[in-house]
Structure formats: structure tokens, C-alpha cells
Amino acid sequence: MSKINLIFAASLNSVIGQDNKIPWHSPTDLLLFKARTVNNVVIMGRKTFESLDNKTLPLRENIVVSKTLNASNVCVAPSLGEAIDFAKYFKKDIFIIGGNSLLNEGLEICDNIYLTVINKKIPTNEGTVYTDLDFKDTWNKYQVIVAKDNKGFLFKIKSKVDFQEENTACVLKCTSYVLEAIK
Ligand SMILES: NC(=O)c1ccc[n+]([C@@H]2O[C@H](COP(=O)([O-])OP(=O)(O)OC[C@H]3O[C@@H](n4cnc5c(N)ncnc54)[C@H](OP(=O)(O)O)[C@@H]3O)[C@@H](O)[C@H]2O)c1
Numbered sequence: 001m002s003k004i005n006l007i008f009a010a011s012l013n014s015v016i017g018q019d020n021k022i023p024w025h026s027p028t029d030l031l032l033f034k035a036r037t038v039n040n041v042v043i044m045g046r047k048t049f050e051s052l053d054n055k056t057l058p059l060r061e062n063i064v065v066s067k068t069l070n071a072s073n074v075c076v077a078p079s080l081g082e083a084i085d086f087a088k089y090f091k092k093d094i095f096i097i098g099g100n101s102l103l104n105e106g107l108e109i110c111d112n113i114y115l116t117v118i119n120k121k122i123p124t125n126e127g128t129v130y131t132d133l134d135f136k137d138t139w140n141k142y143q144v145i146v147a148k149d150n151k152g153f154l155f156k157i158k159s160k161v162d163f164q165e166e167n168t169a170c171v172l173k174c175t176s177y178v179l180e181a182i183k
Contacts, residue, residue, distance in 0.1 A: 003093045004084065006106050007036060009116035010131050016098060017129035018122065020051045029116045036114060037095045041087040045099045049074065061090050065102060080105045100131055107133060 009029055010016050017023070038059045046066035056062040056074050063075045063083045070076075077083035080102055087094045096106040107113075122128070 002041075002088050002091060003111040004106065004109055005036075005093060005095045005112045005114060006103055006110050007033060007095050007114040008098050008103055008131065009118055011118040011120060011122040013121040013124070014130045014132070015118075015122040015124065015128055016100060016103075016131045017048075017051070018125065019127035020047060022051075023122050024118050024120075026116065026118065029118075032114075032116070033097075037097070040093040040095055041090050043077075043080070043083045043087060043094060043096045043102065045102050048098050061087070061092065063087055084109075100129055103131055103133060 008016060009022070009024075009026070011024070015023065037057070041061040041063065042057055043063045043065060046064055046069050049062075049064045049066075049069070049071075054071065054073070061075075063077055063086060064071070065078070065080055065083050066076055067078050075086065077086055080096070084094060096102050096110070
């Protein structure tokens with residue numbers, strides 16, 4: 001059965017986007033994002049699709065949630081529920097990749113959350129998009145796996161289902177920091 005996952009990155013002050021871009025560059029995070037999502041289905045909001053210059057992510061089935069988008073290069077669904085119904089036909093894992101309202105809606109139905117905590121506060125402006133997922137409250141419901149790259153970015157994986165993750169040493173090393181980061 002297809003698993004439903006959230007995958008996103010947020011700064012310490014809950015920023016996920018700015019001026020329709022992502023306001024940091026983490027090659028490790030991009031690699032992890034790619035490794036997890038390739039050969040699977042990605043579901044995104046219309047503005048996130050626009051932030052990719054209206055191009056689909058290669059080697060993945062792409063579905064955009066929008067009531068207004070008229071595009072010939074991508075499947076468009078008018079709601080998250082309909083996007084997921086459609087995604088299930090592919091019999092692959094499903095990744096909801098943002099933005100904020102889709103992550104919120106997806107939280108209720110997901111099996112896993114792959115969250116990269118960007119280890120800094122991003123200066124904000126009128127074009128800042130935040131996640132308002134309550135990390136602290138929702139975190140306890142999940143198994144937490146944490147790893148850290150050499151630039152200090154933290155990768156957190158929350159899972160409602162059992163799965164093995166590679167880096168137990170990193171988990172121990174980072175746990176106290178993560179508790180700080182998700183306050
Ligand atoms: N840090 C990360 O991991 C990450 C991930 C993804 C995106 N981003 C960033 O986040 C920003 C974009 O996010 P955003 O939250 O502003 O916009 P978004 O969710 O990508 O797009 C919003 C639009 O998507 C459609 N939509 C979203 N949720 C819907 C729902 N539940 N039902 C029906 N339609 C829905 C609507 O389109 P219509 O108005 O056309 O109906 C809505 O106006 C960008 O800066 C992007 O770079 C960051």
C-alpha cells in the first residue's frame with residue numbers, strides 16, 4: 001500500500017519559503033529530497049510548482065493541487081484528497097512537499113514526516129512563508145530519527161510506522177539539540 005509522507009525543510013523560526021523561493025541552499029538536503037522522492041509521487045501546491053518555473057520534478061510523478069492552474073505538462077487536482085486518490089493509482093509512495101496548507105492538511109493523514117531543520121533563523125519580510133505545524137506537540141506521536149550533515153543541518157524523520165534508519169550515533173549526538181530546535 002502507498003505510504004503518505006510529508007517532506008519539507010524549515011528554519012528555526014519556522015520559515016519554509018521566501019519570495020517564492022527557498023531562502024537557503026543545502027546540497028545535502030536536496031540530495032536526500034531527491035533520493036527519497038525519485039520514482040515516487042510528489043504532490044505540491046500551485047505556488048511551489050511556480051517556484052520550480054512551472055516545471056515538473058524529473059523521474060517523479062508530479063501532481064499540483066490548484067483550483068486555478070491550467071497546465072498541460074502536469075496533472076492538476078483541485079484538492080489534496082483528490083490528488084491523493086489519483087496518486088494511489090501509481091502504487092508508489094506519495095510525498096506531499098509543500099507549501100504550508102498542504103503540509104497542514106497532510107499532517108492528519110501521513111505515515112511519515114521527513115523534516116530538515118535548517119539550523120538558523122531566517123530574516124523575514126512580507127514574502128516569507130512559514131510552516132505553522134506545531135513541531136513540539138506533533139513530535140511526540142512519532143518515532144524520531146535524527147542525523148546531521150557536515151554543515152550542521154539537522155535531518156529529522158518522524159514515523160508512525162517502524163523502520164530502520166542508518167545513523168543511530170547521530171541520533172544520540174543530536175537529540176538534545178533537536179529538542180532545543182523544535183521548541
Ligand atoms: N522549505 C520547503 O521544504 C518548501 C517546500 C515547498 C515549497 N516551499 C516554498 O514555499 C513557498 C510556497 O508555499 P505556499 O504555502 O506559499 O504556497 P503553495 O501551497 O505551494 O501554493 C498555494 C496554492 O496551492 C493551492 N492549494 C494549496 N493548498 C490547497 C488545498 N488544500 N486545496 C486546494 N488548493 C490548495 C492553491 O492554488 P490556487 O490558488 O491555484 O487554487 C493555493 O493558492 C515558496 O516560497 C516555496 O519555495 C518550501
